[in-house]
Amino acid sequence: MKSQYRVVVIGGGVVGASVLYHLAKFGWSDVVMLERRRLASGSSWHAAGGVHALNADPNMASLQAYTIDLLSEIEKESGQNIGMHMTGGLTLAGTPERWEWLQANYRIFQSIGIEDCELLSPEEAQRRCPIMSTDGVLGAMWADREGYIDTTGTVQAYATAARKRGAEYYEETKVEELIQTADGWKVVTDKGTITCEHVVNAAGLWAKQVGRMAGIELPVSPLKHHYLITDTVPEVAQADFEMPMTVDLEGFTYMRQDQKGVLVGIYEIDHEHWAMDGAPWNYGEELFQEQLDRIENELTLGFERYPSIQNVGIKTWVNGAFTFSPDGNPLVGPVPGKRGYWSACAVMAGFLQGGGVGKTLAEWMIHGEPEADAWPMDVARYGDFAQNKRYIRETTGQFYSRRFVMTYPNEQLPAGRPLKMAPAHDAMTEAGCKWGVSWDLEVPLYFAPKGFEETPTLKRSNAHDIVAEECKVIREGVGLLDISGFSRFEVSGPNAEVWLDKVMASKLPAPGRAKLAPMLGEDGRLKGDLTVLNWGDDTWWIMGSYYLRAWHMRWFDDHMIDGVNIRDLGEEYCGFAVVGPKSQAVVEKLAEQDISGLGFMGCDEFDIGLVRARVARMSVTGEKGYEINCRYGDHIALRRMLLEAGADEGIRECGFNAMLSTRLEKSFGIWSAEFTQAYTPGMTGMDRWIDWDKDFVGKDAALAERDGNGPAQVQVTLEIDALDADASGYEPIWSGEDRVGFVTSGGYGHYTGKSLAMALVERDKAEPGTELTVHVVGVERPACVIATSPYDPNGKAMRG
Numbered sequence: 096m097k098s099q100y101r102v103v104v105i106g107g108g109v110v111g112a113s114v115l116y117h118l119a120k121f122g123w124s125d126v127v128m129l130e131r132r133r134l135a136s137g138s139s140w141h142a143a144g145g146v147h148a149l150n151a152d153p154n155m156a157s158l159q160a161y162t163i164d165l166l167s168e169i170e171k172e173s174g175q176n177i178g179m180h181m182t183g184g185l186t187l188a189g190t191p192e193r194w195e196w197l198q199a200n201y202r203i204f205q206s207i208g209i210e211d212c213e214l215l216s217p218e219e220a221q222r223r224c225p226i227m228s229t230d231g232v233l234g235a236m237w238a239d240r241e242g243y244i245d246t247t248g249t250v251q252a253y254a255t256a257a258r259k260r261g262a263e264y265y266e267e268t269k270v271e272e273l274i275q276t277a278d279g280w281k282v283v284t285d286k287g288t289i290t291c292e293h294v295v296n297a298a299g300l301w302a303k304q305v306g307r308m309a310g311i312e313l314p315v316s317p318l319k320h321h322y323l324i325t326d327t328v329p330e331v332a333q334a335d336f337e338m339p340m341t342v343d344l345e346g347f348t349y350m351r352q353d354q355k356g357v358l359v360g361i362y363e364i365d366h367e368h369w370a371m372d373g374a375p376w377n378y379g380e381e382l383f384q385e386q387l388d389r390i391e392n393e394l395t396l397g398f399e400r401y402p403s404i405q406n407v408g409i410k411t412w413v414n415g416a417f418t419f420s421p422d423g424n425p426l427v428g429p430v431p432g433k434r435g436y437w438s439a440c441a442v443m444a445g446f447l448q449g450g451g452v453g454k455t456l457a458e459w460m461i462h463g464e465p466e467a468d469a470w471p472m473d474v475a476r477y478g479d480f481a482q483n484k485r486y487i488r489e490t491t492g493q494f495y496s497r498r499f500v501m502t503y504p505n506e507q508l509p510a511g512r513p514l515k516m517a518p519a520h521d522a523m524t525e526a527g528c529k530w531g532v533s534w535d536l537e538v539p540l541y542f543a544p545k546g547f548e549e550t551p552t553l554k555r556s557n558a559h560d561i562v563a564e565e566c567k568v569i570r571e572g573v574g575l576l577d578i579s580g581f582s583r584f585e586v587s588g589p590n591a592e593v594w595l596d597k598v599m600a601s602k603l604p605a606p607g608r609a610k611l612a613p614m615l616g617e618d619g620r621l622k623g624d625l626t627v628l629n630w631g632d633d634t635w636w637i638m639g640s641y642y643l644r645a646w647h648m649r650w651f652d653d654h655m656i657d658g659v660n661i662r663d664l665g666e667e668y669c670g671f672a673v674v675g676p677k678s679q680a681v682v683e684k685l686a687e688q689d690i691s692g693l694g695f696m697g698c699d700e701f702d703i704g705l706v707r708a709r710v711a712r713m714s715v716t717g718e719k720g721y722e723i724n725c726r727y728g729d730h731i732a733l734r735r736m737l738l739e740a741g742a743d744e745g746i747r748e749c750g751f752n753a754m755l756s757t758r759l760e761k762s763f764g765i766w767s768a769e770f771t772q773a774y775t776p777g778m779t780g781m782d783r784w785i786d787w788d789k790d791f792v793g794k795d796a797a798l799a800e801r802d803g804n805g806p807a808q809v810q811v812t813l814e815i816d817a818l819d820a821d822a823s824g825y826e827p828i829w830s831g832e833d834r835v836g837f838v839t840s841g842g843y844g845h846y847t848g849k850s851l852a853m854a855l856v857e858r859d860k861a862e863p864g865t866e867l868t869v870h871v872v873g874v875e876r877p878a879c880v881i882a883t884s885p886y887d888p889n890g891k892a893m894r895g
């Protein structure tokens with residue numbers, strides 16, 4: 096072992112080994128992996144080794160598909176047998192809603208390029224898995240690329256392949272301390288100290304402690320998990336093919352063949368955390384005693400699904416632990432505020448996702464950016480609030496118990512909530528507000544009559560008409576919208592303007608003005624769909640999506656220059672928007688100064704009633720609107736005054752559901768849908784805001800796109816001839832038999848009375864009038880490209 100490396104990877108489980116392999120593969124071979132015991136001696140050795148395609152999150156499904164394809168490559172490269180059994184796999188649907196969901200997901204898989212799936216009848220599913228009972232099964236999805244591998248062999252294969260490419264790894268070497276230095280890290284081990292530029296926390300069950308070595312509190316916890324392996328099952332032994340990997344979602348079990356018996360794994364509803372502060376250092380390759388009382392119900396369902404295992408003995412019980420983040424996705428990437436400290440932990444399905452995690456992290460470290468949009472697993476998707484132990488316990492527990500439970504897009508889950516509430520929260524609840532959550536903050540969805548409960552559904556819900564009324568108020572009268580759920584950063588200092596001019600691709604606004612500002616990465620892909628406000632007193636604001644606060648702050652910090660102060664105002668400022676044709680009348684009634692001169696995209700400080708507020712004349716609804724930003728302490732008073740002042744105009748409180756419907760009618764894109772870091776300005780229409788005459792981050796790449804052949808796909812608006820459901824995102828779009836794009840977001844345009852979607856489609860299918868079809872909740876529906884902004888295309892309403 097040398098005393099200096101470029102990278103030290105801490106942990107020799109499947110994730111650390113994959114990171115090591117990818118670093119070496121992409122050209123960094125001065126890298127070492129340190130393992131306190133032997134390779135795979137954390138969760139990796141006792142995993143069930145199952146790999147399957149299905150994941151409700153399309154980004155994670157792509158990551159899994161990459162990993163599955165990689166497995167045979169590393170086997171070949173390393174010469175290490177990984178015991179690959181690609182049996183194909185089944186996912187069973189046991190309720191009509193689940194069957195609908197599976198059909199919808201089958202189409203979404205097509206959108207993201209996973210083509211080797213098919214939908215099966217219960218009878219066909221049983222023909223492929225003859226030991227299963229079809230009782231209650233309504234249908235199934237088959238995927239070719241599913242099966243299982245030998246876990247320890249796979250970790251060995253990654254490590255051996257990495258070593259062949261020049262990387263090193265050492266077992267029986269425990270990292271005991273991490274010391275940040277001016278240009279990297281000192282890694283203190285029980286075998287001596289190493290200096291390096293980068294450390295990677297791939298410590299699996301011990302990730303929490305390896306985080307704490309650097310003063311980081313990662314939102315991760317281990318939970319226990321059971322599987323059993325049976326003795327020989329006669330039907331299995333007699334079959335001339337292997338049983339497929341079978342996931343019974345309604346039964347909470349997965350099953351695969353193991354020699355002549357089967358392995359059945361259980362996602363326990365009655366979950367149990369273990370060692371929330373990280374596994375003990377003396378924990379080795381042990382297992383826990385099985386806890387049958389906790390898994391009785393799921394076990395009964397499993398035995399009913401596979402009746403032939405009722406008559407054979409159980410050879411092995413495994414009750415082991417593995418780690419989860421609050422949303423179940425890995426925590427990957429540069430940890431904010433800790434230069435050179437990288438996270439590769441909370442990977443709950445390391446054999447399924449570890450390849451993709453290793454690739455993503457290695458690209459990030461070497462090239463500064465991963466190839467694919469890493470947002471769903473970016474460690475910066477959480478803020479400080481997620482360090483709280485109870486938050487971690489509730490959210491990871493909820494994720495684990497619901498691993499196989501269907502979550503509807505309109506369903507609100509309770510874990511870790513309510514946490515942060517804007518001050519008027521309780522008064523708004525009293526007024527009927529139904530809440531959703533963004534990051535740590537409760538955000539209003541809509542206002543309903545007392546006693547109303549929304550039914551979870553994949554289709555239009557019983558809140559449809561309520562949202563329609565709120566949209567009408569916004570379009571015809573005046574609505575009041577709590578906009579605490581926007582992010583706000585204050586930029587000041589002598590170099591504030593210079594810095595903003597460099598990181599934003601648009602022209603900066605003049606004093607007293609606001610401007611839409613795309614922000615690009617060095618590779619020319621999007622990093623933000625922000626609004627910059629110039630208050631005219633040498634302070635500027637950047638406004639954007641609330642849940643991106645830590646992510647954007649990391650970006651700002653990474654691109655900071657001297658003479659600039661940037662502050663996240665998320666704990667100081669919140670506010671209300673007053674929107675609709677009668678908004679001016681309401682705000683004027685309260686404003687102590689003349690507000691009539693504040694034109695579209697103007698901004699200034701005003702006294703709104705008793706509140707000293709920062710006001711901007713803009714609205715994402717496409718109506719005339721005033722965004723009134725106030726200090727947290729003024730939120731209750733501001734709401735009360737606006738409601739009183741607006742009473743004569745019929746002001747009504749509205750929520751984000753109405754805001755999203757109205758923005759769709761204006762073809763206004765939003766982050767995580769129309770705009771992501773996978774897309775470019777040319778694809779999304781963001782290029783119209785770029786100031787090509789100035790220098791800005793990402794300019795070379797953006798110019799190359801502008802002056803090249805143009806993007807293959809461009810953003811359009813679609814009107815869908817929908818029935819009782821609207822598109823939501825990732826649904827495939829067809830021109831005849833050809834898949835020509837996918838939906839980025841969709842919904843019902845309540846005021847226009849149209850089912851709308853925004854979508855990325857091939858350029859020659861982007862002309863208004865082009866007839867296409869879209870799968871909405873799995874059902875093919877006619878759709879037509881329409882001109883952007885089906886409501887008020889000339890923007891007269893918002894300019895007012």
Ligand SMILES: Cc1cc2nc3c(=O)[nH]c(=O)nc-3n(C[C@H](O)[C@H](O)[C@H](O)COP(=O)(O)OP(=O)(O)OC[C@H]3O[C@@H](n4cnc5c(N)ncnc54)[C@H](O)[C@@H]3O)c2cc1C
Binds near residue numbers: 111129140300417448
């Ligand atoms: C019962 C069970 C069944 C499972 N089934 C599947 C499945 O079918 N498919 C699937 O994909 N996943 C499955 N998993 C999950 C899978 O095991 C984990 O996702 C995976 O092992 C995580 O790998 P890792 O490398 O992140 O962590 P680990 O395997 O825990 O590796 C971390 C390593 O870091 C080392 N380490 C920690 N601290 C230090 C230090 N300070 N210095 C040096 N070394 C250190 C540890 O010794 C350990 O070897 C299952 C898990 C369990 C428990």
